[in-house]
Amino acid sequence: MSENIERKCKAKGVKLTDQRKIIAKIMSEAQDHPDVNELYIRVSKIDPKISIATVYRTVKLFEEAGIVTKHDFKGGKARYEQINEGHHDHLIDVNTGEIIEFVDEEIEELQKKVAEKYGYNLVDHKLELYGIKKNSK
Amino acid sequence: MSENIERKCKAKGVKLTDQRKIIAKIMSEAQDHPDVNELYIRVSKIDPKISIATVYRTVKLFEEAGIVTKHDFKGGKARYEQINEGHHDHLIDVNTGEIIEFVDEEIEELQKKVAEKYGYNLVDHKLELYGIKKNSK
């Protein structure tokens, strides 16, 4: 799993320190979208000496290297997620905070079309749906 | 323009203070998406005694009352925009920071469909496109 990230680091000429390896491992294993503090907690279980400043520096580094993405969902805290092959968007349960990942090719297509219409080349996008589970409560 | 916001305040039972009237006016006139500090600067030109705490409290209040929306575009700072009849999304020029508002009914429809598919009722969404102007540079 995390060899993936380590490979990308080497490809980008990013120095592979022990701390970065640990953070890479944690992010590879994460099935959710942890914020920096959450990452710090998980990382600390493996190496309690790692400082939160290093976690901040590392996620920023990974983001610039295109290894992880940053999300600014509700709540102010930045949350991170590893980038794999498949791009996807998020459906967020406003009651539970649960996050569902999805892809919809049709929407992707339309987005490009909209950008075109205004004379732009789409380089990135963010789509978040906020919903309430049916039949709940 | 701002009578619109003032009317909504009354409808919601929100007390109409001088400060709130001024902030409402500024937001009504804003054609852009100012952050709190920017609002504070504009508001200060009309009444220099208003504190930034009041601006924070007021935008939050307006947001809860459904009068303005909060955006978390890149950059960490929350930015606000008045809610008018028409909902719209944003196309952001990654080079200039310019923001274009747009609506695409087809995309709106598809979003509902996606939420449905996962058993959710869509209550809100956020769509941001980031693009580069064609033929620029």
Added chain:
DNA sequence: GTAGATGCAAAGTATTTGCGACAAG
């Protein structure tokens, strides 16, 4: 008159940074 609003400054969060010590290539 009274509940709620304001200003100010102090307190919180989230994130970044300067610096001397240290480690990867």
Added chain:
DNA sequence: CTTGTCGCAAATACTTTGCATCTAC
């Protein structure tokens, strides 16, 4: 070796809050 990284604590940036005072209704 040399350049870049780490840990730590101090510094920033943005936002919220306690409290005494004031004001809209």
